[in-house]
Amino acid sequence: MIIPVRCFTCGKVIGDKWEDFAQRVKEGDDAGKVLDDLGLTRYCCRRMLLSHVEIIDEIIKFYEVGRKQQIGPP
Amino acid sequence: MSEASEGLSYECVRCSAKVATEELKLRGGGIKCTFCGYRILRKVRPPVIKRVSAE
Amino acid sequence: MHPTHWGRLCPNETPEGSNCGLVKNLALSACISVAVNVEKVRQVLYPMGVTPAPDSNRELRLSGAKIFINGSLIGHHPYPSELVSELRDRRRRGEISSEINVAHFKTMDRREEIYVNCDEGRVRRPLIIVEKGVSMLQPEHVEKIRSGEWSWEDLVKNAIIEYIDAEEEENIYVALNLDAISPKHTHVELSSYTILGICASLIPYPEHNQSPRNSYEAAMAKQALGVYTTNFIYRVDSRSHVLHYPQISIVKTKPMEILGYNHRPSGQNCVVAIISFEGYNMEDALVFNKASIERGLGRSTFFRIYEAESRQYLGGLKDRFIIPEAGIRGFRGEQYYRLLESDGIVSLEASTVGGDVLIGRISPPRFLEEYKEFEVKGPSMRDTSVDVRQSEAGIVDDIFITESNEGNKLVKVRVRDQRIPELGDKFASRHGQKGVIGMIVPQEDMPFAESGIVPDIIVNPHAIPSRMTIGQFLESMAGKMAAARGRSADGTPFVNEKSSEIKQTLKDYGFSHTGREVFYSGITGEKFVADIFVGIVYYQKLHHMVSDKVHARARGQVQMLTRQPTEGRARGGGLRFGEMERDCLIGHGAAMLLRDRLLEESDKYLLYVCENCGYIAYFDIKRRAYVCRICEDDAQISPVVISYAFKLLLQELMSLCVAPKLKLTERA
Numbered sequence: 001m002i003i004p005v006r007c008f009t010c011g012k013v014i015g016d017k018w019e020d021f022a023q024r025v026k027e028g029d030d031a032g033k034v035l036d037d038l039g040l041t042r043y044c045c046r047r048m049l050l051s052h053v054e055i056i057d058e059i060i061k062f063y064e065v066g067r068k069q070q071i072g073p074p
Numbered sequence: 075m076s077e078a079s080e081g082l083s084y085e086c087v088r089c090s091a092k093v094a095t096e097e098l099k100l101r102g103g104g105i106k107c108t109f110c111g112y113r114i115l116r117k118v119r120p121p122v123i124k125r126v127s128a129e
Numbered sequence: 130m131h132p133t134h135w136g137r138l139c140p141n142e143t144p145e146g147s148n149c150g151l152v153k154n155l156a157l158s159a160c161i162s163v164a165v166n167v168e169k170v171r172q173v174l175y176p177m178g179v180t181p182a183p184d185s186n187r188e189l190r191l192s193g194a195k196i197f198i199n200g201s202l203i204g205h206h207p208y209p210s211e212l213v214s215e216l217r218d219r220r221r222r223g224e225i226s227s228e229i230n231v232a233h234f235k236t237m238d239r240r241e242e243i244y245v246n247c248d249e250g251r252v253r254r255p256l257i258i259v260e261k262g263v264s265m266l267q268p269e270h271v272e273k274i275r276s277g278e279w280s281w282e283d284l285v286k287n288a289i290i291e292y293i294d295a296e297e298e299e300n301i302y303v304a305l306n307l308d309a310i311s312p313k314h315t316h317v318e319l320s321s322y323t324i325l326g327i328c329a330s331l332i333p334y335p336e337h338n339q340s341p342r343n344s345y346e347a348a349m350a351k352q353a354l355g356v357y358t359t360n361f362i363y364r365v366d367s368r369s370h371v372l373h374y375p376q377i378s379i380v381k382t383k384p385m386e387i388l389g390y391n392h393r394p395s396g397q398n399c400v401v402a403i404i405s406f407e408g409y410n411m412e413d414a415l416v417f418n419k420a421s422i423e424r425g426l427g428r429s430t431f432f433r434i435y436e437a438e439s440r441q442y443l444g445g446l447k448d449r450f451i452i453p454e455a456g457i458r459g460f461r462g463e464q465y466y467r468l469l470e471s472d473g474i475v476s477l478e479a480s481t482v483g484g485d486v487l488i489g490r491i492s493p494p495r496f497l498e499e500y501k502e503f504e505v506k507g508p509s510m511r512d513t514s515v516d517v518r519q520s521e522a523g524i525v526d527d528i529f530i531t532e533s534n535e536g537n538k539l540v541k542v543r544v545r546d547q548r549i550p551e552l553g554d555k556f557a558s559r560h561g562q563k564g565v566i567g568m569i570v571p572q573e574d575m576p577f578a579e580s581g582i583v584p585d586i587i588v589n590p591h592a593i594p595s596r597m598t599i600g601q602f603l604e605s606m607a608g609k610m611a612a613a614r615g616r617s618a619d620g621t622p623f624v625n626e627k628s629s630e631i632k633q634t635l636k637d638y639g640f641s642h643t644g645r646e647v648f649y650s651g652i653t654g655e656k657f658v659a660d661i662f663v664g665i666v667y668y669q670k671l672h673h674m675v676s677d678k679v680h681a682r683a684r685g686q687v688q689m690l691t692r693q694p695t696e697g698r699a700r701g702g703g704l705r706f707g708e709m710e711r712d713c714l715i716g717h718g719a720a721m722l723l724r725d726r727l728l729e730e731s732d733k734y735l736l737y738v739c740e741n742c743g744y745i746a747y748f749d750i751k752r753r754a755y756v757c758r759i760c761e762d763d764a765q766i767s768p769v770v771i772s773y774a775f776k777l778l779l780q781e782l783m784s785l786c787v788a789p790k791l792k793l794t795e796r797a
Contacts, residue, residue: 006424
């Protein structure tokens with residue numbers, strides 16, 4: 001849903017690396033290389049970023065619906 | 075239909091406007107948003123602090 | 130299975146048990162035909178030289194071919210082969226509907242027959258047309274599709290692809306892939322993996338698994354938790370589950386992209402090691418890493434909707450949403466209403482437990498009409514509040530108040546419960562390897578590798594030999610390779626990354642080509658003599674969780690009719706001690722225990738029987754004694770211990786005008 005803070009398996013902090021990773025991969029960099037650059041050597045940490053889906057970006061739109069369309073007093 | 079409730083208000087699901095119970099009764103008791111007429115309301119979370127344990 | 134199922138019905142996706150083979154699933158590329166007007170087809174055929182049946186002379190009927198439309202004979206034609214190829218050409222050119230299929234049957238001794246089908250309900254599949262040994266699909270067409278200039282319909286319109294039904298398939302020769310095309314072939318398969326249906330297409334390397342294992346996974350994929358839709362906070366589904374951290378499987382299949390599975394995945398990639406661990410993963414149980422669970426592996430949330438409507442009855446009476454007062458009939462006890470706010474509805478984010486009232490409601494008594502007859506005022510309002518299910522607990526997530534169709538106030542409360550994986554929760558890989566958590570082990574006790582890799586899940590090696598699910602091994606190695614190189618692996622059936630490639634890539638990244646790694650025991654610290662097979666496998670959390678099933682009863686509610694314990698966990702029921710269980714106790718000779726189970730713990734009943742006539746005696750209030758109406762003074766009443774169900778049987782027989790008499794003898 002949203003990037004977990006730590007790798008499930010080993011506990012290394014990965015939450016701070018998602019934005020970077022997603023941005024660079026979107027721009028076309030090779031994911032393997034980005035993972036190496038971010039310092040994720042073990043495959044347990046690598047799969048956390050590689051297989052993550054930020055579904056929260058889609059879900060959060062439903063929370064924003066009310067806020068944007070506010071007609072009555074807040 | 076609903077008893078006299080003090081201080082309780084509901085929120086319209088569509089336009090997020092707050093509707094108080096008194097107003098509801100005024101408009102014939104039917105469930106209806108006073109601003110946009112939408113017929114689904116949500117209850118509003120009470121301003122109580124809740125302790126959540128991290129697990 | 131029948132050869133025509135190829136490409137039309139999934140060979141693996143069918144339920145186990147009573148519905149096996151009856152409930153089928155459509156293959157990915159299959160499509161159902163839509164009806165075409167029969168008259169139009171006739172008007173096409175007659176000008177082409179088909180003599181209508183009544184007009185055919187004897188000679189034509191003997192030598193010519195019979196022409197059928199949708200199974201009905203319409204006429205004869207002297208040159209069937211030409212007719213068939215002309216019809217097919219016209220279809221390819223678009224002059225007649227592409228929904229029409231033509232089949233030509235010729236046997237040595239019988240005359241030829243042509244079947245033209247244009248009815249609805251035929252299962253058809255698309256194939257690429259091959260002319261004179263050359264596929265009609267050329268690279269420039271592929272380019273047009275890729276660029277978006279052409280769509281699927283354009284391929285059909287330009288006679289590159291056509292839809293073939295089961296009957297026409299008898300006349301064609303299909304090559305399996307582009308390399309296999311010879312001059313004799315008439316068509317070539319689009320992709321062989323489209324013979325599978327939706328669920329079976331999610332399995333990586335399925336051609337390496339024993340077939341029934343793929344069928345089991347096809348059924349379990351439907352039980353896996355994920356994010357079923359992104360607007361779940363607005364939805365009021367009576368029960369729903371949401372997985373907290375779904376991940377896309379790193380060993381993917383091509384159909385997954387098309388199905389959209391990668392937008393709403395239903396599982397997580399786990400580091401899976403295959404060893405026996407302390408005996409806690411025997412018989413398909415799984416050992417989980419405690420720390421992984423604490424960091425979010427396998428966490429999900431369960432939502433349930435409770436609803437109440439305040440109805441209006443005849444005579445102006447109506448229900449009310451209110452906190453019921455102590456005097457009301459059916460009042461549960463003050464503590465159960467503690468969470469209700471002044472409108473009779475629980476407050477948001479309140480922590481609830483089984484039995485707590487969510488919506489306080491009082492209703493007028495039922496059957497008020499009958500009381501009016503006697504001019505007695507019926508009992509007052511009774512409590513009909515909605516409470517949390519006995520065995521469940523949760524936090525109130527959201528409350529919706531609206532109006533029903535009849536204009537009554539309708540309240541829906543959604544309660545959420547976080548389900549952290551615990552002993553007894555069911556998980557499965559995508560190869561029919563299901564199992565329940567047997568133990569949750571702290572990370573420090575887990576076997577570890579020098580790199581710091583520790584398994585999330587430990588699977589017992591005994592789960593493999595009899596099941597022959599080699600697909601899981603391949604997925605494991607492919608998963609490790611994919612994570613190492615930073616790119617997903619392709620596990621699509623028949624066109625996947627071959628094991629030799631996987632082995633080579635593993636070696637390139639410094640892993641053993643066997644998929645094994647050197648591990649040390651977490652408990653003793655010693656190196657394991659054998660290297661342990663470890664990799665990344667996609668595991669799914671299935672919705673069978675122990676907290677939904679655990680149930681106990683010492684004594685409780687009984688049914689009105691049979692006076693036996695109620696059935697079902699929701700009603701606090703007992704577990705049936707069935708006929709076969711009874712047989713076991715008989716086999717042991719445990720007579721007292723049997724009596725215990727069937728009488729004392731169930732429906733023991735003392736029945737008064739008249740020894741004289743053998744019928745049931747009844748208690749006369751005035752005379753304060755048991756009397757037998759039939760025998761009056763001759764009556765000798767004795768009590769007998771029987772089950773209430775037996776007494777019920779006696780009375781049911783009596784209602785059929787059969788007279789069951791009981792012959793009593795003194796207890797020996």
